[in-house]
Amino acid sequence: MDFENYLKATGTALKLSRGDHVFRQGGKGDALYWVKQGILKAYYVSEDGREQVESFLSTSNIIGSLTAVYAGGQNSFSLVCLEDTQLVRFSFSDMRSLAADNRLIADRMTDLLLSLAMKKERREYEFLCLSAEERYRLFLERQPKLVSKITQQDIALYLGITPVALSRIKKRMQVE
Amino acid sequence: MDFENYLKATGTALKLSRGDHVFRQGGKGDALYWVKQGILKAYYVSEDGREQVESFLSTSNIIGSLTAVYAGGQNSFSLVCLEDTQLVRFSFSDMRSLAADNRLIADRMTDLLLSLAMKKERREYEFLCLSAEERYRLFLERQPKLVSKITQQDIALYLGITPVALSRIKKRMQVE
DNA sequence: TCCAGTAATTAACCTGGGTTAAGACAGACA
DNA sequence: TGTCTGTCTTAACCCAGGTTAATTACTGGA
Known part of the structure:
Protein backbone atom coordinates (compact mmCIF):
# COMPACT_ATOMS: atom_id res chain seq x y z
CA MET A 1 0.00 0.00 0.00
CA LEU A 113 8.93 14.62 9.06
CA LEU A 114 12.19 15.62 7.40
CA SER A 115 10.47 18.03 5.07
CA LEU A 116 8.41 19.57 7.88
CA ALA A 117 11.57 20.07 9.91
CA MET A 118 13.46 21.49 6.92
CA LYS A 119 10.68 23.93 6.18
CA LYS A 120 11.00 25.27 9.70
CA GLU A 121 14.81 25.28 9.52
CA ARG A 122 14.56 27.50 6.45
CA ARG A 123 12.13 29.88 8.11
CA GLU A 124 14.29 30.08 11.21
CA TYR A 125 17.20 31.09 8.97
CA GLU A 126 15.12 33.78 7.33
CA PHE A 127 14.11 35.38 10.61
CA LEU A 128 17.63 35.19 11.96
CA CYS A 129 19.53 36.45 8.93
CA LEU A 130 17.20 38.45 6.66
CA SER A 131 15.47 41.84 6.87
CA ALA A 132 11.71 42.21 6.48
CA GLU A 133 12.19 43.45 2.91
CA GLU A 134 14.37 40.48 2.01
CA ARG A 135 11.80 38.11 3.51
CA TYR A 136 9.10 39.77 1.43
CA ARG A 137 11.11 39.42 -1.79
CA LEU A 138 11.65 35.76 -1.00
CA PHE A 139 7.95 35.27 -0.37
CA LEU A 140 7.12 36.82 -3.76
CA GLU A 141 9.59 34.46 -5.43
CA ARG A 142 8.49 31.31 -3.65
CA GLN A 143 4.72 31.73 -3.49
CA PRO A 144 3.80 34.05 -6.39
CA LYS A 145 0.46 32.32 -6.92
CA LEU A 146 -0.65 33.02 -3.36
CA VAL A 147 0.03 36.75 -3.44
CA SER A 148 -3.17 37.63 -5.27
CA LYS A 149 -5.33 35.40 -3.09
CA ILE A 150 -4.18 36.55 0.32
CA THR A 151 -4.72 39.89 2.02
CA GLN A 152 -1.80 42.21 2.59
CA GLN A 153 -2.57 41.93 6.26
CA ASP A 154 -1.97 38.18 6.30
CA ILE A 155 1.23 38.51 4.27
CA ALA A 156 2.52 41.10 6.73
CA LEU A 157 1.72 38.90 9.72
CA TYR A 158 3.48 36.01 7.98
CA LEU A 159 6.58 38.18 7.57
CA GLY A 160 6.46 39.19 11.23
CA ILE A 161 5.66 42.85 10.58
CA THR A 162 2.51 45.04 10.55
CA PRO A 163 0.40 45.73 7.45
CA VAL A 164 1.49 49.37 7.65
CA ALA A 165 5.15 48.37 7.50
CA LEU A 166 4.51 46.10 4.51
CA SER A 167 2.78 48.92 2.67
CA ARG A 168 5.87 51.08 3.24
CA ILE A 169 8.19 48.34 2.02
CA LYS A 170 6.17 47.93 -1.18
CA LYS A 171 6.35 51.66 -1.83
CA ARG A 172 10.09 51.69 -1.17
CA MET A 173 10.55 48.83 -3.65
CA GLN A 174 8.56 50.59 -6.39
CA VAL A 175 10.69 53.73 -6.18
CA GLU A 176 14.00 51.89 -6.51
CA MET B 1 19.32 -3.49 19.64
CA LEU B 113 12.77 13.81 13.82
CA LEU B 114 9.68 14.94 15.69
CA SER B 115 11.71 16.55 18.45
CA LEU B 116 13.99 18.30 15.96
CA ALA B 117 10.97 19.66 14.12
CA MET B 118 9.28 20.72 17.36
CA LYS B 119 12.39 22.53 18.53
CA LYS B 120 12.30 24.58 15.35
CA GLU B 121 8.55 25.11 15.59
CA ARG B 122 9.09 26.62 19.03
CA ARG B 123 11.87 28.88 17.86
CA GLU B 124 9.81 30.02 14.88
CA TYR B 125 7.06 30.97 17.31
CA GLU B 126 9.49 32.94 19.44
CA PHE B 127 10.77 35.01 16.53
CA LEU B 128 7.28 35.62 15.22
CA CYS B 129 5.53 36.50 18.47
CA LEU B 130 8.10 37.63 21.05
CA SER B 131 10.31 40.69 21.49
CA ALA B 132 14.08 40.42 21.91
CA GLU B 133 13.71 40.97 25.66
CA GLU B 134 11.11 38.23 25.97
CA ARG B 135 13.33 35.86 23.98
CA TYR B 136 16.21 36.67 26.34
CA ARG B 137 14.11 35.97 29.44
CA LEU B 138 13.06 32.65 27.92
CA PHE B 139 16.67 31.77 27.16
CA LEU B 140 17.65 32.46 30.78
CA GLU B 141 14.82 30.19 31.97
CA ARG B 142 15.49 27.35 29.58
CA GLN B 143 19.27 27.22 29.46
CA PRO B 144 20.47 28.76 32.74
CA LYS B 145 23.52 26.50 32.89
CA LEU B 146 24.76 27.72 29.53
CA VAL B 147 24.65 31.43 30.37
CA SER B 148 27.90 31.45 32.30
CA LYS B 149 29.77 29.42 29.71
CA ILE B 150 28.85 31.38 26.61
CA THR B 151 29.92 34.87 25.63
CA GLN B 152 27.37 37.67 25.58
CA GLN B 153 28.15 38.03 21.90
CA ASP B 154 27.01 34.49 21.12
CA ILE B 155 23.85 34.86 23.19
CA ALA B 156 23.00 38.07 21.32
CA LEU B 157 23.54 36.42 17.94
CA TYR B 158 21.34 33.54 19.08
CA LEU B 159 18.58 36.02 19.95
CA GLY B 160 18.92 37.71 16.57
CA ILE B 161 20.26 41.00 17.94
CA THR B 162 23.69 42.65 18.40
CA PRO B 163 25.80 42.38 21.56
CA VAL B 164 25.24 46.11 22.11
CA ALA B 165 21.47 45.64 22.09
CA LEU B 166 21.71 42.74 24.55
CA SER B 167 23.78 44.85 26.92
CA ARG B 168 21.05 47.51 26.81
CA ILE B 169 18.34 44.93 27.47
CA LYS B 170 20.22 43.61 30.52
CA LYS B 171 20.54 47.12 31.91
CA ARG B 172 16.86 47.80 31.28
CA MET B 173 15.94 44.59 33.15
CA GLN B 174 18.11 45.49 36.18
CA VAL B 175 16.45 48.87 36.60
CA GLU B 176 12.93 47.48 36.62
C1' DT C 1 -27.39 52.42 -7.22
C1' DC C 2 -26.17 53.28 -2.77
C1' DC C 3 -24.47 51.91 1.51
C1' DA C 4 -21.56 49.48 4.87
C1' DG C 5 -17.73 47.15 6.00
C1' DT C 6 -13.16 45.76 4.91
C1' DA C 7 -8.55 46.46 2.97
C1' DA C 8 -4.84 49.41 1.77
C1' DT C 9 -2.39 53.72 1.87
C1' DT C 10 -0.40 57.65 3.92
C1' DA C 11 1.18 60.74 7.54
C1' DA C 12 3.04 61.98 12.18
C1' DC C 13 5.16 60.60 15.97
C1' DC C 14 7.60 57.13 19.00
C1' DT C 15 10.70 53.36 20.17
C1' DG C 16 13.81 49.49 19.85
C1' DG C 17 17.62 48.03 17.92
C1' DG C 18 21.76 48.94 14.54
C1' DT C 19 26.19 51.36 14.01
C1' DT C 20 30.30 53.34 15.43
C1' DA C 21 33.44 54.48 18.64
C1' DA C 22 35.29 55.21 23.11
C1' DG C 23 36.26 53.59 27.65
C1' DA C 24 36.29 49.82 31.50
C1' DC C 25 37.63 45.52 32.93
C1' DA C 26 39.88 41.00 33.25
C1' DG C 27 42.75 37.23 32.16
C1' DA C 28 47.20 35.75 29.75
C1' DC C 29 51.74 36.24 29.38
C1' DA C 30 56.40 38.16 28.96
C1' DT D 1 54.75 44.64 36.86
C1' DG D 2 53.05 46.30 32.64
C1' DT D 3 51.07 45.28 28.21
C1' DC D 4 48.13 42.92 25.03
C1' DT D 5 43.83 40.99 23.74
C1' DG D 6 39.23 40.00 24.01
C1' DT D 7 34.72 41.00 26.30
C1' DC D 8 31.40 44.06 28.02
C1' DT D 9 29.43 48.55 28.71
C1' DT D 10 28.06 53.09 27.54
C1' DA D 11 27.02 57.02 24.65
C1' DA D 12 25.54 59.44 20.40
C1' DC D 13 23.33 59.19 16.34
C1' DC D 14 20.44 56.92 12.72
C1' DC D 15 16.79 54.19 10.75
C1' DA D 16 13.30 50.49 10.27
C1' DG D 17 9.34 49.35 11.94
C1' DG D 18 5.39 50.06 15.50
C1' DT D 19 1.33 52.90 16.70
C1' DT D 20 -2.51 55.67 15.91
C1' DA D 21 -5.47 57.80 13.09
C1' DA D 22 -7.31 59.88 8.96
C1' DT D 23 -8.16 59.04 3.92
C1' DT D 24 -9.03 56.49 0.03
C1' DA D 25 -10.29 52.34 -2.67
C1' DC D 26 -12.84 47.98 -3.17
C1' DT D 27 -16.39 44.77 -2.54
C1' DG D 28 -20.53 42.67 -1.59
C1' DG D 29 -24.97 42.95 -0.37
C1' DA D 30 -29.84 45.11 -0.17
Whole structure:
Protein backbone atom coordinates (compact mmCIF):
# COMPACT_ATOMS: atom_id res chain seq x y z
CA MET A 1 0.00 0.00 0.00
CA ASP A 2 1.48 3.33 -0.94
CA PHE A 3 0.98 6.66 0.75
CA GLU A 4 -1.85 7.98 -1.40
CA ASN A 5 -3.75 4.74 -0.97
CA TYR A 6 -3.10 4.85 2.72
CA LEU A 7 -4.68 8.29 2.83
CA LYS A 8 -7.70 7.14 0.82
CA ALA A 9 -8.13 4.03 2.92
CA THR A 10 -7.69 5.43 6.39
CA GLY A 11 -8.24 9.15 5.99
CA THR A 12 -11.45 11.12 6.32
CA ALA A 13 -12.37 13.44 3.49
CA LEU A 14 -13.47 16.91 4.62
CA LYS A 15 -15.16 19.67 2.68
CA LEU A 16 -14.89 23.08 4.29
CA SER A 17 -15.90 26.60 3.34
CA ARG A 18 -14.00 29.85 3.36
CA GLY A 19 -13.72 30.95 6.99
CA ASP A 20 -14.16 27.51 8.55
CA HIS A 21 -11.66 26.38 11.13
CA VAL A 22 -10.02 22.96 10.79
CA PHE A 23 -8.80 23.10 14.38
CA ARG A 24 -8.07 25.74 16.98
CA GLN A 25 -5.05 26.59 19.07
CA GLY A 26 -5.19 24.83 22.43
CA GLY A 27 -7.43 22.03 21.15
CA LYS A 28 -6.36 18.41 21.26
CA GLY A 29 -5.78 15.83 18.55
CA ASP A 30 -2.87 14.23 16.73
CA ALA A 31 -4.32 14.56 13.24
CA LEU A 32 -2.47 15.65 10.13
CA TYR A 33 -4.17 17.06 7.04
CA TRP A 34 -3.38 16.62 3.39
CA VAL A 35 -4.64 19.50 1.27
CA LYS A 36 -6.45 18.21 -1.80
CA GLN A 37 -7.76 21.60 -2.86
CA GLY A 38 -7.85 25.12 -1.44
CA ILE A 39 -5.81 27.60 0.58
CA LEU A 40 -5.39 27.63 4.34
CA LYS A 41 -3.72 29.79 6.93
CA ALA A 42 -2.00 28.46 10.05
CA TYR A 43 -1.77 31.16 12.71
CA TYR A 44 -0.82 31.83 16.30
CA VAL A 45 -2.66 34.09 18.70
CA SER A 46 -0.24 35.27 21.37
CA GLU A 47 -1.14 36.04 24.98
CA ASP A 48 -1.92 39.68 24.29
CA GLY A 49 -4.40 38.68 21.59
CA ARG A 50 -2.25 39.49 18.58
CA GLU A 51 -2.32 37.21 15.56
CA GLN A 52 0.80 36.05 13.70
CA VAL A 53 0.81 33.79 10.65
CA GLU A 54 2.84 30.60 10.82
CA SER A 55 2.34 29.52 7.20
CA PHE A 56 0.04 29.31 4.20
CA LEU A 57 -0.94 25.94 2.78
CA SER A 58 -2.15 24.98 -0.66
CA THR A 59 -2.70 21.91 -2.81
CA SER A 60 -0.70 18.80 -1.80
CA ASN A 61 0.80 20.34 1.33
CA ILE A 62 0.56 18.42 4.59
CA ILE A 63 -0.01 20.25 7.85
CA GLY A 64 -0.52 19.51 11.51
CA SER A 65 0.73 20.74 14.86
CA LEU A 66 3.80 18.76 15.81
CA THR A 67 3.43 19.58 19.48
CA ALA A 68 -0.05 18.04 19.26
CA VAL A 69 1.24 14.99 17.40
CA TYR A 70 4.06 14.45 19.85
CA ALA A 71 2.67 12.81 22.97
CA GLY A 72 -0.82 14.06 22.18
CA GLY A 73 -0.23 17.63 23.28
CA GLN A 74 -2.27 20.68 22.38
CA ASN A 75 -2.38 22.32 19.00
CA SER A 76 0.09 25.18 19.09
CA PHE A 77 -1.75 27.11 16.38
CA SER A 78 -5.10 27.40 14.60
CA LEU A 79 -5.86 26.38 11.03
CA VAL A 80 -8.48 28.24 8.99
CA CYS A 81 -9.63 28.05 5.36
CA LEU A 82 -9.08 31.14 3.20
CA GLU A 83 -11.03 29.48 0.37
CA ASP A 84 -13.41 26.57 0.01
CA THR A 85 -11.20 23.63 0.79
CA GLN A 86 -11.01 19.85 0.50
CA LEU A 87 -8.85 18.01 3.02
CA VAL A 88 -8.01 14.47 3.97
CA ARG A 89 -7.54 13.98 7.68
CA PHE A 90 -5.40 11.12 8.96
CA SER A 91 -3.99 10.14 12.29
CA PHE A 92 -0.28 10.37 12.88
CA SER A 93 -0.31 7.58 15.44
CA ASP A 94 -2.11 5.27 12.99
CA MET A 95 0.45 6.07 10.34
CA ARG A 96 3.21 5.41 12.81
CA SER A 97 1.82 2.00 13.73
CA LEU A 98 1.38 1.11 10.09
CA ALA A 99 4.91 2.24 9.31
CA ALA A 100 6.26 -0.44 11.63
CA ASP A 101 5.19 -3.14 9.17
CA ASN A 102 5.29 -1.29 5.89
CA ARG A 103 8.47 0.10 4.48
CA LEU A 104 6.74 2.34 1.96
CA ILE A 105 4.70 4.04 4.64
CA ALA A 106 7.75 4.25 6.88
CA ASP A 107 9.73 5.94 4.12
CA ARG A 108 6.99 8.42 3.38
CA MET A 109 6.58 9.20 7.05
CA THR A 110 10.29 9.86 7.45
CA ASP A 111 10.27 12.07 4.36
CA LEU A 112 7.27 13.92 5.71
CA LEU A 113 8.93 14.62 9.06
CA LEU A 114 12.19 15.62 7.40
CA SER A 115 10.47 18.03 5.07
CA LEU A 116 8.41 19.57 7.88
CA ALA A 117 11.57 20.07 9.91
CA MET A 118 13.46 21.49 6.92
CA LYS A 119 10.68 23.93 6.18
CA LYS A 120 11.00 25.27 9.70
CA GLU A 121 14.81 25.28 9.52
CA ARG A 122 14.56 27.50 6.45
CA ARG A 123 12.13 29.88 8.11
CA GLU A 124 14.29 30.08 11.21
CA TYR A 125 17.20 31.09 8.97
CA GLU A 126 15.12 33.78 7.33
CA PHE A 127 14.11 35.38 10.61
CA LEU A 128 17.63 35.19 11.96
CA CYS A 129 19.53 36.45 8.93
CA LEU A 130 17.20 38.45 6.66
CA SER A 131 15.47 41.84 6.87
CA ALA A 132 11.71 42.21 6.48
CA GLU A 133 12.19 43.45 2.91
CA GLU A 134 14.37 40.48 2.01
CA ARG A 135 11.80 38.11 3.51
CA TYR A 136 9.10 39.77 1.43
CA ARG A 137 11.11 39.42 -1.79
CA LEU A 138 11.65 35.76 -1.00
CA PHE A 139 7.95 35.27 -0.37
CA LEU A 140 7.12 36.82 -3.76
CA GLU A 141 9.59 34.46 -5.43
CA ARG A 142 8.49 31.31 -3.65
CA GLN A 143 4.72 31.73 -3.49
CA PRO A 144 3.80 34.05 -6.39
CA LYS A 145 0.46 32.32 -6.92
CA LEU A 146 -0.65 33.02 -3.36
CA VAL A 147 0.03 36.75 -3.44
CA SER A 148 -3.17 37.63 -5.27
CA LYS A 149 -5.33 35.40 -3.09
CA ILE A 150 -4.18 36.55 0.32
CA THR A 151 -4.72 39.89 2.02
CA GLN A 152 -1.80 42.21 2.59
CA GLN A 153 -2.57 41.93 6.26
CA ASP A 154 -1.97 38.18 6.30
CA ILE A 155 1.23 38.51 4.27
CA ALA A 156 2.52 41.10 6.73
CA LEU A 157 1.72 38.90 9.72
CA TYR A 158 3.48 36.01 7.98
CA LEU A 159 6.58 38.18 7.57
CA GLY A 160 6.46 39.19 11.23
CA ILE A 161 5.66 42.85 10.58
CA THR A 162 2.51 45.04 10.55
CA PRO A 163 0.40 45.73 7.45
CA VAL A 164 1.49 49.37 7.65
CA ALA A 165 5.15 48.37 7.50
CA LEU A 166 4.51 46.10 4.51
CA SER A 167 2.78 48.92 2.67
CA ARG A 168 5.87 51.08 3.24
CA ILE A 169 8.19 48.34 2.02
CA LYS A 170 6.17 47.93 -1.18
CA LYS A 171 6.35 51.66 -1.83
CA ARG A 172 10.09 51.69 -1.17
CA MET A 173 10.55 48.83 -3.65
CA GLN A 174 8.56 50.59 -6.39
CA VAL A 175 10.69 53.73 -6.18
CA GLU A 176 14.00 51.89 -6.51
CA MET B 1 19.32 -3.49 19.64
CA ASP B 2 18.33 -0.22 21.25
CA PHE B 3 19.34 3.25 20.25
CA GLU B 4 22.29 3.70 22.58
CA ASN B 5 23.71 0.37 21.47
CA TYR B 6 23.11 1.31 17.88
CA LEU B 7 25.21 4.41 18.45
CA LYS B 8 27.99 2.48 20.14
CA ALA B 9 27.98 -0.19 17.45
CA THR B 10 27.82 1.92 14.33
CA GLY B 11 28.90 5.38 15.48
CA THR B 12 32.35 6.89 15.50
CA ALA B 13 33.57 8.44 18.73
CA LEU B 14 35.19 11.85 18.30
CA LYS B 15 37.25 13.90 20.75
CA LEU B 16 37.52 17.55 19.86
CA SER B 17 39.01 20.62 21.48
CA ARG B 18 37.61 24.06 22.14
CA GLY B 19 37.55 25.91 18.82
CA ASP B 20 37.53 22.81 16.59
CA HIS B 21 34.91 22.59 13.87
CA VAL B 22 32.80 19.46 13.54
CA PHE B 23 31.65 20.50 10.07
CA ARG B 24 31.38 23.68 8.06
CA GLN B 25 28.55 25.39 6.23
CA GLY B 26 28.49 24.32 2.58
CA GLY B 27 30.25 21.02 3.22
CA LYS B 28 28.64 17.67 2.40
CA GLY B 29 27.66 14.73 4.55
CA ASP B 30 24.50 13.25 6.06
CA ALA B 31 25.94 12.66 9.52
CA LEU B 32 24.22 13.37 12.81
CA TYR B 33 26.06 13.87 16.09
CA TRP B 34 25.17 12.82 19.58
CA VAL B 35 26.80 15.01 22.24
CA LYS B 36 28.37 12.87 24.94
CA GLN B 37 30.12 15.76 26.66
CA GLY B 38 30.77 19.44 25.99
CA ILE B 39 29.16 22.55 24.53
CA LEU B 40 28.81 23.39 20.85
CA LYS B 41 27.51 26.24 18.77
CA ALA B 42 25.66 25.83 15.46
CA TYR B 43 25.89 29.02 13.41
CA TYR B 44 25.11 30.53 10.04
CA VAL B 45 27.31 32.92 8.11
CA SER B 46 25.12 34.98 5.79
CA GLU B 47 26.18 36.31 2.40
CA ASP B 48 27.51 39.57 3.79
CA GLY B 49 29.76 37.68 6.19
CA ARG B 50 27.69 38.20 9.34
CA GLU B 51 27.37 35.36 11.83
CA GLN B 52 24.08 34.34 13.46
CA VAL B 53 23.70 31.53 15.98
CA GLU B 54 21.22 28.76 15.21
CA SER B 55 21.50 26.92 18.53
CA PHE B 56 23.68 25.78 21.39
CA LEU B 57 24.13 22.08 22.10
CA SER B 58 25.13 20.30 25.26
CA THR B 59 25.17 16.81 26.74
CA SER B 60 22.76 14.30 25.16
CA ASN B 61 21.55 16.63 22.41
CA ILE B 62 21.56 15.38 18.83
CA ILE B 63 22.47 17.73 16.00
CA GLY B 64 22.89 17.68 12.25
CA SER B 65 21.91 19.72 9.24
CA LEU B 66 18.57 18.46 7.97
CA THR B 67 19.12 19.92 4.52
CA ALA B 68 22.32 17.88 4.38
CA VAL B 69 20.56 14.74 5.61
CA TYR B 70 17.73 15.12 3.13
CA ALA B 71 18.92 13.95 -0.26
CA GLY B 72 22.55 14.48 0.72
CA GLY B 73 22.51 18.24 0.37
CA GLN B 74 24.98 20.71 1.82
CA ASN B 75 25.26 21.62 5.46
CA SER B 76 23.25 24.79 5.98
CA PHE B 77 25.32 25.83 9.00
CA SER B 78 28.65 25.26 10.75
CA LEU B 79 29.19 23.44 14.04
CA VAL B 80 32.01 24.44 16.39
CA CYS B 81 33.08 23.37 19.88
CA LEU B 82 32.95 26.01 22.63
CA GLU B 83 34.59 23.55 25.04
CA ASP B 84 36.51 20.30 24.77
CA THR B 85 33.89 17.94 23.44
CA GLN B 86 33.13 14.25 22.97
CA LEU B 87 30.77 13.29 20.17
CA VAL B 88 29.43 10.17 18.53
CA ARG B 89 28.95 10.53 14.80
CA PHE B 90 26.42 8.32 13.01
CA SER B 91 24.95 8.23 9.55
CA PHE B 92 21.32 9.14 9.07
CA SER B 93 20.96 6.94 6.01
CA ASP B 94 22.38 3.95 7.90
CA MET B 95 19.92 4.55 10.70
CA ARG B 96 17.12 4.82 8.19
CA SER B 97 18.02 1.50 6.57
CA LEU B 98 18.27 -0.17 9.93
CA ALA B 99 14.93 1.29 10.99
CA ALA B 100 13.24 -0.62 8.17
CA ASP B 101 13.86 -3.90 10.02
CA ASN B 102 13.97 -2.77 13.60
CA ARG B 103 11.01 -1.24 15.31
CA LEU B 104 12.98 0.17 18.24
CA ILE B 105 15.31 2.07 15.94
CA ALA B 106 12.36 3.18 13.82
CA ASP B 107 10.61 4.56 16.90
CA ARG B 108 13.69 6.39 18.09
CA MET B 109 14.28 7.82 14.64
CA THR B 110 10.71 9.10 14.45
CA ASP B 111 11.00 10.62 17.92
CA LEU B 112 14.27 12.22 16.93
CA LEU B 113 12.77 13.81 13.82
CA LEU B 114 9.68 14.94 15.69
CA SER B 115 11.71 16.55 18.45
CA LEU B 116 13.99 18.30 15.96
CA ALA B 117 10.97 19.66 14.12
CA MET B 118 9.28 20.72 17.36
CA LYS B 119 12.39 22.53 18.53
CA LYS B 120 12.30 24.58 15.35
CA GLU B 121 8.55 25.11 15.59
CA ARG B 122 9.09 26.62 19.03
CA ARG B 123 11.87 28.88 17.86
CA GLU B 124 9.81 30.02 14.88
CA TYR B 125 7.06 30.97 17.31
CA GLU B 126 9.49 32.94 19.44
CA PHE B 127 10.77 35.01 16.53
CA LEU B 128 7.28 35.62 15.22
CA CYS B 129 5.53 36.50 18.47
CA LEU B 130 8.10 37.63 21.05
CA SER B 131 10.31 40.69 21.49
CA ALA B 132 14.08 40.42 21.91
CA GLU B 133 13.71 40.97 25.66
CA GLU B 134 11.11 38.23 25.97
CA ARG B 135 13.33 35.86 23.98
CA TYR B 136 16.21 36.67 26.34
CA ARG B 137 14.11 35.97 29.44
CA LEU B 138 13.06 32.65 27.92
CA PHE B 139 16.67 31.77 27.16
CA LEU B 140 17.65 32.46 30.78
CA GLU B 141 14.82 30.19 31.97
CA ARG B 142 15.49 27.35 29.58
CA GLN B 143 19.27 27.22 29.46
CA PRO B 144 20.47 28.76 32.74
CA LYS B 145 23.52 26.50 32.89
CA LEU B 146 24.76 27.72 29.53
CA VAL B 147 24.65 31.43 30.37
CA SER B 148 27.90 31.45 32.30
CA LYS B 149 29.77 29.42 29.71
CA ILE B 150 28.85 31.38 26.61
CA THR B 151 29.92 34.87 25.63
CA GLN B 152 27.37 37.67 25.58
CA GLN B 153 28.15 38.03 21.90
CA ASP B 154 27.01 34.49 21.12
CA ILE B 155 23.85 34.86 23.19
CA ALA B 156 23.00 38.07 21.32
CA LEU B 157 23.54 36.42 17.94
CA TYR B 158 21.34 33.54 19.08
CA LEU B 159 18.58 36.02 19.95
CA GLY B 160 18.92 37.71 16.57
CA ILE B 161 20.26 41.00 17.94
CA THR B 162 23.69 42.65 18.40
CA PRO B 163 25.80 42.38 21.56
CA VAL B 164 25.24 46.11 22.11
CA ALA B 165 21.47 45.64 22.09
CA LEU B 166 21.71 42.74 24.55
CA SER B 167 23.78 44.85 26.92
CA ARG B 168 21.05 47.51 26.81
CA ILE B 169 18.34 44.93 27.47
CA LYS B 170 20.22 43.61 30.52
CA LYS B 171 20.54 47.12 31.91
CA ARG B 172 16.86 47.80 31.28
CA MET B 173 15.94 44.59 33.15
CA GLN B 174 18.11 45.49 36.18
CA VAL B 175 16.45 48.87 36.60
CA GLU B 176 12.93 47.48 36.62
C1' DT C 1 -27.39 52.42 -7.22
C1' DC C 2 -26.17 53.28 -2.77
C1' DC C 3 -24.47 51.91 1.51
C1' DA C 4 -21.56 49.48 4.87
C1' DG C 5 -17.73 47.15 6.00
C1' DT C 6 -13.16 45.76 4.91
C1' DA C 7 -8.55 46.46 2.97
C1' DA C 8 -4.84 49.41 1.77
C1' DT C 9 -2.39 53.72 1.87
C1' DT C 10 -0.40 57.65 3.92
C1' DA C 11 1.18 60.74 7.54
C1' DA C 12 3.04 61.98 12.18
C1' DC C 13 5.16 60.60 15.97
C1' DC C 14 7.60 57.13 19.00
C1' DT C 15 10.70 53.36 20.17
C1' DG C 16 13.81 49.49 19.85
C1' DG C 17 17.62 48.03 17.92
C1' DG C 18 21.76 48.94 14.54
C1' DT C 19 26.19 51.36 14.01
C1' DT C 20 30.30 53.34 15.43
C1' DA C 21 33.44 54.48 18.64
C1' DA C 22 35.29 55.21 23.11
C1' DG C 23 36.26 53.59 27.65
C1' DA C 24 36.29 49.82 31.50
C1' DC C 25 37.63 45.52 32.93
C1' DA C 26 39.88 41.00 33.25
C1' DG C 27 42.75 37.23 32.16
C1' DA C 28 47.20 35.75 29.75
C1' DC C 29 51.74 36.24 29.38
C1' DA C 30 56.40 38.16 28.96
C1' DT D 1 54.75 44.64 36.86
C1' DG D 2 53.05 46.30 32.64
C1' DT D 3 51.07 45.28 28.21
C1' DC D 4 48.13 42.92 25.03
C1' DT D 5 43.83 40.99 23.74
C1' DG D 6 39.23 40.00 24.01
C1' DT D 7 34.72 41.00 26.30
C1' DC D 8 31.40 44.06 28.02
C1' DT D 9 29.43 48.55 28.71
C1' DT D 10 28.06 53.09 27.54
C1' DA D 11 27.02 57.02 24.65
C1' DA D 12 25.54 59.44 20.40
C1' DC D 13 23.33 59.19 16.34
C1' DC D 14 20.44 56.92 12.72
C1' DC D 15 16.79 54.19 10.75
C1' DA D 16 13.30 50.49 10.27
C1' DG D 17 9.34 49.35 11.94
C1' DG D 18 5.39 50.06 15.50
C1' DT D 19 1.33 52.90 16.70
C1' DT D 20 -2.51 55.67 15.91
C1' DA D 21 -5.47 57.80 13.09
C1' DA D 22 -7.31 59.88 8.96
C1' DT D 23 -8.16 59.04 3.92
C1' DT D 24 -9.03 56.49 0.03
C1' DA D 25 -10.29 52.34 -2.67
C1' DC D 26 -12.84 47.98 -3.17
C1' DT D 27 -16.39 44.77 -2.54
C1' DG D 28 -20.53 42.67 -1.59
C1' DG D 29 -24.97 42.95 -0.37
C1' DA D 30 -29.84 45.11 -0.17
